[in-house]
Amino acid sequence: xxxxIERADEEARRARALxxxxxxxxxxxxxxxxxxxxxxxxxxxxxxxxxDLRDRVIDIIAPDGVVVGTSRLVEFVDNFxxxxxxxFTAPEEVGEYSWNVLFAxxxxxxxxxxxxxxxxxxxxxxxxxxxxxxxxxxxxAIDHPFRIQVGATCSxxxxxxxxxxxxxxxxxxxxxxxxxxxxxxxGTRALYWTDVDLVAPAKEGxxxxxxxxxxxxxxxxxxxxxxxxxxETVKPPRYSVAVxxxxxxxxxPIEDAQIRLGVYFAYSDxxxxxxxxxxxxxxxxxxxxxxxxxxxxVLDVSDDVTVEVEVAVVPPENPDAYxxxxxxxxx
Amino acid sequence: xxxxxxxxxxxxxxxxxxxxVANGTAGIAAVAAAGLHPKExxxxxxxxxxxxxxxxxxxxxxxxxxxxxxxxxxxxxxxIEENFDIGGRGxxxxxxxxxxxxxxxxxxxxxxxxxxxxxxxxxxxxxPASRYSDRDIVRKFADxxxxxxxxxxxHGVQFTGRExxxxxxxxNAGRTYQTVEWHIPSQLVAPHRGRNGSGLVRRLEExxxxxxxxxxxxxxxxxxxxxxxxxxxxxxxxxxxxGKDINVRARKGVFVGTGGNCGNVNFRRTxxxxxxxxxxxxxxxxxxxxGDAEVMAMAIGASLWATxxxxxxxxxxxxxxxxxxxxxGYGQLVxxxxxxxxxxARATGLTVAxxxxxxxxxxxxxxxxxxxxxxxxxxxxxxxxxxxxNKLNGGGPIWAIFDSxxxxxERWNPKPPNVDPLYFASGATLKELAANINNPYxxxxxxxxxxxxxxERYNSFVTxxxxxxxxxxxxxxxxxxxxxxAAWATPILHDSLTxxxxxxxxxxxxxxxxxxxxxxxxxxxxxxxxxxxxxxxLVSGRLAGLHAGRLPSST
Numbered sequence: 001x002x003x004x005i006e007r008a009d010e011e012a013r014r015a016r017a018l019x020x021x022x023x024x025x026x027x028x029x030x031x032x033x034x035x036x037x038x039x040x041x042x043x044x045x046x047x048x049x050x051x052d053l054r055d056r057v058i059d060i061i062a063p064d065g066v067v068v069g070t071s072r073l074v075e076f077v078d079n080f081x082x083x084x085x086x087x088f089t090a091p092e093e094v095g096e097y098s099w100n101v102l103f104a105x106x107x108x109x110x111x112x113x114x115x116x117x118x119x120x121x122x123x124x125x126x127x128x129x130x131x132x133x134x135x136x137x138x139x140x141a142i143d144h145p146f147r148i149q150v151g152a153t154c155s156x157x158x159x160x161x162x163x164x165x166x167x168x169x170x171x172x173x174x175x176x177x178x179x180x181x182x183x184x185x186x187g188t189r190a191l192y193w194t195d196v197d198l199v200a201p202a203k204e205g206x207x208x209x210x211x212x213x214x215x216x217x218x219x220x221x222x223x224x225x226x227x228x229x230x231x232e233t234v235k236p237p238r239y240s241v242a243v244x245x246x247x248x249x250x251x252x253p254i255e256d257a258q259i260r261l262g263v264y265f266a267y268s269d270x271x272x273x274x275x276x277x278x279x280x281x282x283x284x285x286x287x288x289x290x291x292x293x294x295x296x297x298v299l300d301v302s303d304d305v306t307v308e309v310e311v312a313v314v315p316p317e318n319p320d321a322y323x324x325x326x327x328x329x330x331x
Numbered sequence: 332x333x334x335x336x337x338x339x340x341x342x343x344x345x346x347x348x349x350x351x352v353a354n355g356t357a358g359i360a361a362v363a364a365a366g367l368h369p370k371e372x373x374x375x376x377x378x379x380x381x382x383x384x385x386x387x388x389x390x391x392x393x394x395x396x397x398x399x400x401x402x403x404x405x406x407x408x409x410x411i412e413e414n415f416d417i418g419g420r421g422x423x424x425x426x427x428x429x430x431x432x433x434x435x436x437x438x439x440x441x442x443x444x445x446x447x448x449x450x451x452x453x454x455x456x457x458x459p460a461s462r463y464s465d466r467d468i469v470r471k472f473a474d475x476x477x478x479x480x481x482x483x484x485x486h487g488v489q490f491t492g493r494e495x496x497x498x499x500x501x502x503n504a505g506r507t508y509q510t511v512e513w514h515i516p517s518q519l520v521a522p523h524r525g526r527n528g529s530g531l532v533r534r535l536e537e538x539x540x541x542x543x544x545x546x547x548x549x550x551x552x553x554x555x556x557x558x559x560x561x562x563x564x565x566x567x568x569x570x571x572x573x574g575k576d577i578n579v580r581a582r583k584g585v586f587v588g589t590g591g592n593c594g595n596v597n598f599r600r601t602x603x604x605x606x607x608x609x610x611x612x613x614x615x616x617x618x619x620x621x622g623d624a625e626v627m628a629m630a631i632g633a634s635l636w637a638t639x640x641x642x643x644x645x646x647x648x649x650x651x652x653x654x655x656x657x658x659x660g661y662g663q664l665v666x667x668x669x670x671x672x673x674x675x676a677r678a679t680g681l682t683v684a685x686x687x688x689x690x691x692x693x694x695x696x697x698x699x700x701x702x703x704x705x706x707x708x709x710x711x712x713x714x715x716x717x718x719x720x721n722k723l724n725g726g727g728p729i730w731a732i733f734d735s736x737x738x739x740x741e742r743w744n745p746k747p748p749n750v751d752p753l754y755f756a757s758g759a760t761l762k763e764l765a766a767n768i769n770n771p772y773x774x775x776x777x778x779x780x781x782x783x784x785x786x787e788r789y790n791s792f793v794t795x796x797x798x799x800x801x802x803x804x805x806x807x808x809x810x811x812x813x814x815x816x817a818a819w820a821t822p823i824l825h826d827s828l829t830x831x832x833x834x835x836x837x838x839x840x841x842x843x844x845x846x847x848x849x850x851x852x853x854x855x856x857x858x859x860x861x862x863x864x865x866x867x868x869l870v871s872g873r874l875a876g877l878h879a880g881r882l883p884s885s886t
Contacts, residue, residue, distance in 0.1 A: 130762035130779065134734075134811040138794045151813060153759040155766065184759075187735060187814045191759035206795065225762075228787045229811075232794055258807050260796055284796075288807055290685035 019047045021116035023058075023103050026082055028120070034156040035094055035124040036220040038087035044080045045073060045103045045116055053081040053106075053113065060088050061100045068099065094221050096123045127220060128155040131165070131211055131227040132191065138231035139263045140200040148229070150178065151185050151193030152213045154222060160192040163215040167196060170208055175199075200233045207233045232263040237277035240304045245272045245287055248310040257289040257311065261299065287311055377556060379567060379580035383409040383545070385879045386568055386581035387588060388552045388624065391419020392528075392865055393854025393872030394588030395535035396479075399486050400876025401586075402542040409579055410544060411570045413551040413619075416671075418532040419590050420614040420855075421865065422520050425663055426527025427495060428483075429866035431506025432476030435484070440493040444506055449473035453860065459643035465636065465859030471835040472860055472870050476506075479870045486538040488531055506866075510534075520617050523667050531865065549573070552623060555585060555850065561632040561841070564885060565849035584849045584879030586837075588872060591827030591855035592622030593648075599824070600724075602641040605714045607725030609772035610649070612824040613661035616675035624856035625830055632841040633850070636832030636858030644707040646863055647825040651705040654680025655689075655731045656750035656818035661825060668748050678751035681743045681818060687807040688737040690789050691820055693717045694727035694773055696765060696782035698789065701803040710822050719775060728772045731820040732764070732786065734810045745816055754819035761786050764815045772821075786810050829858040837875035849885070851875035 027042035043058045054076050060069035069088025073081040091097055103116035132151045140146050150165050160180050167176040180192035201207055213225040241261060245254040245268045253272025258265065261283040266274035278301060285299045285307070292311040299307060384406035387394045395417070398408045416422075431437060431444040450473040455461040489511040513529035516522055520529070540546065553576065554569040567580040592598045593612045599622070600606050612620050625635070641648060654660035657680035666676035683689065686702040693699050693713070700712035714726040738745055745757065753771065758764030762779030790809040792798045798806050831852050832840040839850040853871025860867055 128762070128766075130760035130783070132760045132811070132813045132815075134813065136809070136811065151759065153763055155763070185813055188759035191813055206791070227783065230787075230791045230794055260805065263794065263796060286805055288687075288805055290687065 017111050018114065019049050019051060019111055020114050021103050022046050023101050023116040023118040025118070027085060029122050032123045032125050033090050034127045035090060036092040037090055037156050039090050039122055040085055040087045041120070042083055042085045043071065043101055044082045046080050047113060050079040051111065051113065052076045056081070056103065056106060058083055059102045059104070061102050063098065090122060090124045092220055094124055094126050096121060126223045127158060129153065129213055129215065129222055129225040131213055131225045133211055133227055133229045136229050136231055139234040140231050141236045142200055142202050142204060142233055144200045146198055146200065148196050148198065149193055150196050150211055151191040152180055152225060153188065153191045157190040158218060158220065158222070159190070160215060163192070163213070165194065166212045167198060168210045168212060204233050204235060207231055234263065235279040238279050239277070239301055241276045241278060241299070241301055242306040243268070243274045243276070243285070243287070244306065244308045245274070246308060246310055248312045254289060254292065254311055257287050257292070260286045260288065285309070377566070377578050380577040381409055382580040382582060383407040384581070384583040384884060385586065385876065386411065386579050387586045388568060389419060389588040389590060390417035390536070390546055391588055391590050391618070391854065392421035392532060392868040394419070394586065395532055395539060396869045396872030397586045397588060397851070397853065397876035398539045398544045399535055399542070400482065400873040401880035402539060402544055404877060404880030406583060406880035408539070408544040410546045411550045411552055411568065411579065412546060412548050414617070415548055417536050417546060418520065418529065420618045420620070421528045421532040421868070423526050423614050423617060423664060424528025424865060425525060426510040426512065426529070426531055427507050427865065428510060428531065428869065429507050429862060429864065430476050430480040430869065432473060434477040434480035436480065436490060436493070436508060437506070442494055446473040446476060449476055453862065459645040460861055463637055463639040463643060464861065467835055468833070468859035471874070472867065475870050475874060476866070479873050482873055483869065486535055488534045520672060521664060521666060521670055524663065524665055528865065547572070550577070552589070552627065555587070555627045555631055557631045565631070565847060581849060582884040583882045584851050586851040586853070586872070586875045586879065587624035587628060587856055588852065588854050589621060589624040589856055590618060591620040592625050592830065593824040593827050594620035595622035595626070598622040598626060601635070602638060604724050606824065609725055609728055609821055610824050611659050611821070613659070613664060615659050617672045620827065624852055628831055628839055628850060628852065631847065633839045633847060634832040634842045635830065637829045638858070640829040640858065640861040641827070643861065646828055646861055648828055649710050649822050650825055651709060652820050652823050654682050655820045656681045656745065656755040658751060658754050658819065659823065660819070661823045678747060678754070679749055681741070681745065681749055683731070684741055688741050689731040689733040690786070690810060692730050692732055692782065692785055694719070694775065694777060696777045697785055698801060701798070701801045703803055713822050722774060727774070728770060728819065729821045730768070730817040732782070732810060733816050734812045735814055736812045737808065737810070738816070750818065756817045757814050759813050761815055764817055768817055770819065826863050827855040828861040830856045831858055833857050833859065836878040837871050838878070851879055
């Protein structure tokens, strides 16, 4: 600074009161944000003399001096001048970044408000990706083709359509891959999904598969994701088992009951009937439906068979049951 | 100070104070020299804004019974109520009143009952609900059951008819009678939900007002005034209304009927240190269950009593939620959108028809118990330590996790006003779901990878048919179809099953075993009998009102 300017400043200082300022954060930015997404903050500035500084500008200055964000002080309450919440865009690369929140020196007629600076630091992260897998049937007969659905999403809602997912077997070998479609799954912001066609293994037992997602060629950095799913692989069916579910005493058919024969599932139709194709064997038969109960039983399957299961209505729980106790029962 | 309700020679002392206290420091010194504590002088010198024979704190069930009974004796009554309306928990109750002993309605329907049968039921040694009872309290309660029922009839309370069938022969079934719901919808707090307790409290309110009882709404008791800090008569109370304190003098007695204590985190942990801040309470946000009676009475020397009753794990001290995704999802209670307190409740919640449709995880994203269970074993597992070194007590939030197939099966609409965004989250994947949980009691983020692993493992149990972790019988449904949901399902507190020590006239007893003259309590603020709800409240409130009302006035 030249002598002349210093002199001028000195004169100004004499002529005008000099007020320091303090910059603080009403809402600090998140310590970590997804790369390339918004950093949101709210700034407050105070002067020890309680000056109203509304309409002054707040800048976010990058280390290279570039202004990356700006806002204005719009509220003046309890000697604090505040911005509204405002945002600037985080760098697109992963790393730790710092900026200065600047209240620039300001000359008024009789007061000079000095510059106020507050450094802030934010770490940018690769976007987190995650997976969902659904419509996985079980059991599935050996060597039988089946179809599942797989979706992937990103913590910042990036468009993942066109990216690939891979299905791996227990040894980590890829058994299928598919490309995510263009339209997010209904009810989600950005779950990009695809059908995947698979084939059950050639041997019986519990089967586990994993899904991996490692998106490339996205503008912003993304992490990888994985998930698992499983199903039972069974021998090919030979017989048809029909289970008819009726209400005890009334004899009326019960719809939508879940029938389980070991690992086999089926649901009863409007006639109360569920049909399951299965190989020979001895199975535990359970009929499950909320509000009804039936004892578990054992069923030998060596031919096509129809069985009837009576379910009893479970009386609704007495809402007072918590505090009524039965003197005939000893606890 | 002795236990004479009038205190020792009050007239001469008052005269003495009149001449000395006004002189400032010299006066206080003179009081001290005369053997009186300065606080005593302060209490005696209070400027009373209002006076009644009996001052009742809390216009809930026990308070209204006390007010009506006191007024039956000819006493004047002022009631103080912090809420904008009367009723306390009673106005949200189902209105089942457990009273028997051979009253007129029992006789009408040929129900055999007697005071001795009630006494026998509530002193049984073979059940934890009655094992720890104070038998003196139970004897008086049993003897006064029938008279209290007749008292309700005399005050206009209407009943639906004969006793409720309950679940077979139980201690209260056979002596459980239901009141008729109040007929003016705009005067209900929980409309559409069969909250017949409204008929009880509104009828008692009506009767009390007819008898000249003054009810001061939006007045919060801040202090019980006793002659000196731990001795002498209770003289009255201080209450705050709209930022201003008023002093209300009680010539005969103060009844504290502020109800339960389970809304007071510090106080409830006296009984069970696990009950940290995340556990909400039934009947909030209308009735706070602040424990005010206990706290303020203990501040002047009162004792707790029969504390084992609170943790006998036989009643409804803590329950599984029935409605999820809202802050207060207790049992039969739903705050519908036209409730006068819906703006505080914020959501009605999603009522769970089948716990097969969800899994429940703790704040770390792990299952902890068979979801079909609702016993105290489930509650204990929900409150177990789960690894947060900064939170050793309490188990943190419990979340019900489910998928869009469960939404269809349960016919839920998982959107406001059915769910509260602070107590509900959704996500396209389980990891996204975990990241979206934003709840004030979830102090650390739920690890998404853990939640995903929990669900993957649970889904394998559905496939195999066996829950090898928690033995949920026949897990029926996988959680797999997006979007996924997390709904608040943290156990909720209900009954306060014990409280202050009282004698059989409902006078509060101090920590030395002496009566605190002029102080009464009942309902959920009292100790000695762990009966749920309205019968205990009504008998104890009525007894206190009769005893206080019949006392000679203190001068």
